[in-house]
Every structure is written in structure tokens, then in C-alpha cells.
Amino acid sequence: MDASINSFMAEVKKRNSHQPEFMQAVQEVAESVIPYIAKHKIYKDQKILERMVEPERLISFRVVWYDDTGKIHVNRGYRVQMNSAIGPYKGGLRFHPTVNASILKFLAFEQVFKNSLTTLPMGGGKGGSDFDPKGKSDNEIMRFCQSFMTELCRHIGPFTDIPAGDIGVGAREIGFMFGTYKKIKNEFTGVLTGKGLSWGGSKIRPESTGYGTVYFAQSMLKTKNDEVKGKTVVVSGSGNVAQFAAEKIIDLGGKVIALSDSGGCIHDSDGIDEKKLDFIMNLKNEERGRISEYTKKYPSGKYYKGKRPWHIKCDIAMPCATENELDERDAKNLLKNGCICVSEGANMPSTPGAMQAFRKAKILYAPGKASNAGGVSASGLEMTQNSLRYSWIREKVDDRLRGIMENIHDSCVKYGMEEDGYCNYVKGANIAGFVKVADAMLAQGVI
Missing domain, CATH: 3.40.50.720 (NAD(P)-binding Rossmann-like Domain)
Structure with missing residues (x-):
């Protein structure tokens, strides 16, 4: 089995050797999933894992903005649309100097499994910029967010890709980006999650x-x-x-x-x-x-x-x-x-x-793909409320969140329990997340 894993990783490395974070994420999944694939030949014949490690789309774009002194700055923006087999792309936006394609591909790859575990109809994606919001004024952050969304809006939508916040992107940044999207598209839709409660947000989303x-x-x-x-x-x-x-x-x-x-x-x-x-x-x-x-x-x-x-x-x-x-x-x-x-x-x-x-x-x-799935779960619940044009009370959202996390735990136990009675939650999360996405990919053909 080690030979199969090594052979698979060698092929992935040919294309991604300069992306250590992404390689680390793929290695961790491969060690759990490849032994499972070996027992289920159809996944191997259809090269499901080989297709899953390749993003459906990787978008990179220039973001130009000016600071309070009038000086022009140039940053790079990204959106990695990894897999949409079970729903529109869903995943956060990160604004941090360390952001690059490798980090975002690793996060998007993890997001595919995490979103699958929630049982909600959400694919996986991630995005962001190497912009650093620390030390910036509100007006500087607003100008950056407006420039960033001017390009990103071409690639997202409530039925295509619904970003959320991540490191460096909170309610303030989501607000600036949402306002820009609304102005450009001339529509009020749930295109972002993590919104304010007065304009489409969900209770306990920050929590x-x-x-x-x-x-x-x-x-x-x-x-x-x-x-x-x-x-x-x-x-x-x-x-x-x-x-x-x-x-x-x-x-x-x-x-x-x-x-x-x-x-x-x-x-x-x-x-x-x-x-x-x-x-x-x-x-x-x-x-x-x-x-x-x-x-x-x-x-x-x-x-x-x-x-x-x-x-x-x-x-x-x-x-x-x-x-x-x-x-x-x-x-x-x-x-x-x-x-x-x-x-x-x-x-x-x-x-x-x-x-x-x-x-x-x-x-x-x-592992985080299981235990930190509460954020995207609440985002999925926010999407549901936006579709209904309705807002649930705090207790209902919290109860549903708790139920989702308990279901994720049960799925990990189902696929991660070993012969000696120890539950390998890493193995369980990887296989449980893989199976749902893989079955959807099989059903939809080779695309």
C-alpha cells in the first residue's frame, strides 16, 4: 500500500512541488483514502482522487488600491474553485501577507472534505490576497476591498461560489465587499456569508x-x-x-x-x-x-x-x-x-x-476538517436563511450547529474505528468526506 501512496504522491509532486502546504494536505488525505480506494475499484478506475487534487479553476488577479496619502499599492488576489460536485463552491477569503497559491490550494482541498462532512450541499473553494489589513485605516481597507471585489464579482454568485471570511476578513471587510458586489450587480443576494444581522446575516455565525x-x-x-x-x-x-x-x-x-x-x-x-x-x-x-x-x-x-x-x-x-x-x-x-x-x-x-x-x-x-467545520456549517445555514428570506432565532441555529457537529463526529467514528477499538478521527474524516464527493463525481460523469 505504501507503494501506491508513494506513486500517487510522486505524480502530484510533478505538478505541485513548489507548493509545500498543498502537498502536505494531499499526503495526509492520501494515506487514509488510498487504502480505502484499493477496496473499491470503481474509485480507482475513474481516477477520482487524481481529479479531486486538481482544482476545477484557479483564478489570480491584480488588486490596485491607494492609501490615505495617495500612494498606489498593488496586491495579488486569488480564488481557488476546487470542487463543485455536491454544491456551489464555498470557503473563506483570507487577507494576510503569507497568502499564496499553495496555501489557498491546501485550504480549498481541505474545504472540500470539510464541507462534505457537514452533509450540506456545498462544494469547496478558498480565496484571498497577500494584503495585510493590520495597521490600515478603515478607508484604506474599504478601498482595497472595493478593488478586490470589482474583479472577484466576475467569478462568484449565490449559485456559483459563496465566499465567507477567514483570517484578516471579518464583518467590516465582508460589509465593504458585499456593498461593492451589490452595486456592480444591482442585486441583493446571499453571495457572501458572515454578513451583519441587519442585512442578511445569521445569528451565532461569528461564534x-x-x-x-x-x-x-x-x-x-x-x-x-x-x-x-x-x-x-x-x-x-x-x-x-x-x-x-x-x-x-x-x-x-x-x-x-x-x-x-x-x-x-x-x-x-x-x-x-x-x-x-x-x-x-x-x-x-x-x-x-x-x-x-x-x-x-x-x-x-x-x-x-x-x-x-x-x-x-x-x-x-x-x-x-x-x-x-x-x-x-x-x-x-x-x-x-x-x-x-x-x-x-x-x-x-x-x-x-x-x-x-x-x-x-x-x-x-x-483534525480541523472535522472539528472546525462549525464555521462553514453556520455559513450553510446562513445561505438557507437567505434563500428563505427569513432569519432563525439564536437557539435554533445553535441547536442545528450542535446537531451537525454530532453528525460529523458519528461519520468519523463510522469510517475511523479500528480493530483495537481506537477511533482514528483523521482516517474517519478523510474517508467520510471523500465518499460523498466521490459518489457525486461518479454520478456526474467524467467532466
Whole structure:
């Protein structure tokens, strides 16, 4: 079987050797899916996986804008439309200096499986720009978003491709882009998700990725007759996903003791309660400050410059910042300190070495394509509400989100349970996501 995987990866590498993030994502899927394909000959004969790793469309375009001093800047915009077998392309837009084709192809590839797991009719896509919103004024961000959407609008639509937010793209950016699309197209449609509540948004959409990550952890713990209540939890990041993961952990009776940002991490052994979390949310969302400022307000907290929180003793770890933020050494530290559960809130935050360490130790470990699917699930629910011209109450959306995350967990168990009783959630998520998309591709012919 290793020979088949190596042969497949060699062919993929010929076309994508300069795209390490994409290659890493494909490798992880191939290791789970190729043994399954070997037992189901039709997928192999029709070259389903070979077709899935090739984007249906990769769009690159120039984005020109001017700053508040009148200086012209040129950025590059992208949209990767990966697979539309089960529905229109769906996936976020990321504005960050590190954005390139490799990162967006990896994210789009992951999105195909993630969206399939939700059982909602959504294909996979991803996009963004190497534009950095940090330090920019609202007017500069507005001008960039308007220029970006002027080109992107040619390629998206409510029945074609429905982008959402991601790193660097929040309610402000979605608003500027939506307004531009509406003006150009002269129509009010649900072409973007993550909209404001007064103009087509859905309740708990901002909370959904973080909440979903915790709901998935709760489902995993239930298989061991355990729960979040009473557990100590470390969370990386302090943005949208991390904030609401922390909020839900507190709501379920867990104790959050760490958060981080790109500068370092804080550790508060007394726990980050609702009041302290409110301070962090205001600090990051309104003041756009650094997590280090927490210790000035709460002396019980310690700040570790340049470090992520994986050296801190905990029961549950939730990497919610960015890709490859948790390496093999970090994983071994977590295991040595008694961590029993890892639920990923970011996309591919654990390196291959870390993932192998978690699986070898047979702890509860959920890959991001399963555990952070809450965000796109809520986006799908927002699309449904837009189609109905109706808005559901918070409790209904939250209940549906919880149900979707429980169903994703059950699908992972169905395909990931091994002979010794250990559930390999990585294997389960990859195969469950693959089967639905593959069957749709078979039904639609060779296109």
C-alpha cells in the first residue's frame, strides 16, 4: 500500500512541488483514502482522487488600491474553485501577507472534505490576497476591498461560489465587499456569508467555528464517558475562533488557562473567566491590542514572549491560530503533561509529526476538517436563511450547529474505528468526506 501512496504522491509532486502546504494536505488525505480506494475499484478506475487534487479553476488577479496619502499599492488576489460536485463552491477569503497559491490550494482541498462532512450541499473553494489589513485605516481597507471585489464579482454568485471570511476578513471587510458586489450587480443576494444581522446575516455565525470545535471535543469525550466540565484547557490564538471556543468552554464548565497571539502566550492558572474573556475580546476586537496587555490588567497571568501555549499542563488542547503551529515537540510536551484530547479549531495546525504522535499515543485527536467545520456549517445555514428570506432565532441555529457537529463526529467514528477499538478521527474524516464527493463525481460523469 505504501507503494501506491508513494506513486500517487510522486505524480502530484510533478505538478505541485513548489507548493509545500498543498502537498502536505494531499499526503495526509492520501494515506487514509488510498487504502480505502484499493477496496473499491470503481474509485480507482475513474481516477477520482487524481481529479479531486486538481482544482476545477484557479483564478489570480491584480488588486490596485491607494492609501490615505495617495500612494498606489498593488496586491495579488486569488480564488481557488476546487470542487463543485455536491454544491456551489464555498470557503473563506483570507487577507494576510503569507497568502499564496499553495496555501489557498491546501485550504480549498481541505474545504472540500470539510464541507462534505457537514452533509450540506456545498462544494469547496478558498480565496484571498497577500494584503495585510493590520495597521490600515478603515478607508484604506474599504478601498482595497472595493478593488478586490470589482474583479472577484466576475467569478462568484449565490449559485456559483459563496465566499465567507477567514483570517484578516471579518464583518467590516465582508460589509465593504458585499456593498461593492451589490452595486456592480444591482442585486441583493446571499453571495457572501458572515454578513451583519441587519442585512442578511445569521445569528451565532461569528461564534460558530469556536463553538463547533468545542462541541466536537464534547462528542469525543462522551465516547469515554467524560465531558468538558472540570477540564483545564489551553487555546492558541485570541481571534474570533479562539475567543468563542473559550466562551463555550467556560459555558460548559471547563477552565481556560491560556490564549496567545503572534507575539506570545498568556497563562493564567486561576482561569480566564467571563469577565477576563470580555477584556480580551475588547482588547483584540476594538483596541486591536496585544495579548501581553492582559498581565497589566490581571497580575495572576504570566506572559511568555515568542511562545505558544503547548508547554502548559492541560487536559484539552485547542489549536485555533494557524497552520503548522503545533509541531512534534509540542505534541510530546502535551502528552507528557497529561493532555487527553486535542480538537483543532484552525486549518491543519498540527504538523505531520505532531499528528503521528497523537495517534500513536491513542488520545482523542480531531483534525480541523472535522472539528472546525462549525464555521462553514453556520455559513450553510446562513445561505438557507437567505434563500428563505427569513432569519432563525439564536437557539435554533445553535441547536442545528450542535446537531451537525454530532453528525460529523458519528461519520468519523463510522469510517475511523479500528480493530483495537481506537477511533482514528483523521482516517474517519478523510474517508467520510471523500465518499460523498466521490459518489457525486461518479454520478456526474467524467467532466
